[in-house]
Amino acid sequence: MAEPAAPLLRRLHHVAFAEEEGAHLVRRLVELFGLEVSSEEEAPGFVERMLPVGECWLQALEATGDGVVRRSLAGRGPGLHHIAFEVDDLAAVLDHLQAHGVDLVDREPRRGGGGHRIAFAHPRSFGGVLVELVESSAHGER
Numbered sequence: 001m002a003e004p005a006a007p008l009l010r011r012l013h014h015v016a017f018a019e020e021e022g023a024h025l026v027r028r029l030v031e032l033f034g035l036e037v038s039s040e041e042e043a044p045g046f047v048e049r050m051l052p053v054g055e056c057w058l059q060a061l062e063a064t065g066d067g068v069v070r071r072s073l074a075g076r077g078p079g080l081h082h083i084a085f086e087v088d089d090l091a092a093v094l095d096h097l098q099a100h101g102v103d104l105v106d107r108e109p110r111r112g113g114g115g116h117r118i119a120f121a122h123p124r125s126f127g128g129v130l131v132e133l134v135e136s137s138a139h140g141e142r
Contacts, residue, residue, distance in 0.1 A: 015083050048068040105122050118133065
C-alpha cells in the first residue's frame with residue numbers, strides 16, 4: 001500500500017470541549033483571556049460556539065437537550081470532546097484511513113458547523129481521542 005505523497009493534515013482546526021448548560025467555560029475564556037465568540041450555531045441538543053485563538057479555534061459545545069453532547073457528558077463528564085484537523089480532500093483522507101484499518105464514525109463526509117464538510121474517526125483508533133476531519137471551503141476561515 002502506497003504512503004501519501006504529501007501530508008494529509010493541513011493544520012489543527014479546533015479543539016472542542018463539552019460543557020453543561022450555562023456556558024461556564026465560554027464565560028471564563030472571555031473573562032480571563034479576552035477571547036470573543038466569533039460564531040454561534042444551534043444544533044439538535046447543543047449550541048456550538050467558536051472562539052478564535054491564533055490560527056485555530058476553541059469550540060465549546062454546550063448541552064441544551066438530549067443528544068450527542070449530553071451523552072458525552074454522561075459518559076466522560078465535561079472537558080475535552082474532540083480535536084479537529086483541517087484537510088484538503090476529505091474523501092481521500094477517509095479512503096486512506098479506511099485502507100489503514102481506522103474505525104470511522106462517518107464513512108462519508110457530512111455537513112458540519114460553519115457549513116464545512118466533516119467526518120469523525122472513532123476514539124478507539126486514536127488512543128481514546130475522538131478525531132474530527134474538517135474540509136474548509138477556504139483555508140483559515142471558520
